Amino acid sequence: MSHGSAPEVLDLERELSVLLRRARASSGEMARAVHPxxxxxxxxxxxxxxxxxxxxxxxxxxxxxxxxxxxxxQLSALEALGLLVRTPDPADGRAFLVDLTTEGRERFARVRQARRERYLRKLADWERSDIAELARLLHRLNTPEDAESQS
Incomplete structure (x- = not known):
């Protein structure tokens, strides 16, 4: 099904552009709050x-x-800041697993809580069903095309 340049698709493109730009700026702020x-x-x-x-x-x-x-x-940068650790993968001795260090998890938890509070304020007047629907639709949009064809 082709939507060409349907007004809905153009509206979606515009709104996603704004959302992505704001998300990049917000992720930068959140990352710097975890570590400068x-x-x-x-x-x-x-x-x-x-x-x-x-x-x-x-x-x-x-x-x-x-x-x-x-x-x-990106993982090396996190590791150099003491926020991530690599450990041998027990399922494959040649591979490594990466995970947050205790410090990384604690710093992240503080910043994530602040971000959640921001979302709660922004969405305070929304119906819970609308929030759930937005999350469902964004998940669908974020699903790679090859994964969609397998379902």
Whole structure:
């Protein structure tokens, strides 16, 4: 089904552009709140590790749709700041798992709580069902096309 330049698609493009620009700025603020030398992309990595636990770098790269080299560089920066640790993968001695250090988890938790409070204020007048629907639709939009074809 082709939508071409339907007004709805143009509206979506505009709103996503604003959302993504604001999200980049917000991620930069959140990352600097965790550590002044942290890159904006690190906040998303920390969020994923906080929720999923220890993962291989290749799993993180796949999740975010970035190359192994990019992910390796970002993980090295987190490790150098003492926010991430690498441990041998018990399932494969040649591979490593990455996870947040205790300090990384504590710093991230403080900043994440502040971000959640900001969301709560922003969404205070929204119906819970609308928030749930927005989350569902964003998840659908964030699902890679190849994963959609498998469901």
């Amino acid at each position: 030398d942290l890159e904006p992309s690190a906040y998303g990595i920390m969020l994923r590790l906080d929720e999923a636990g220890a993962l291989r770098a290749t799993e993180l790269a796949g999740y975010f749709g970035v190359g192994k080299g990019t992910m390796s560089r």
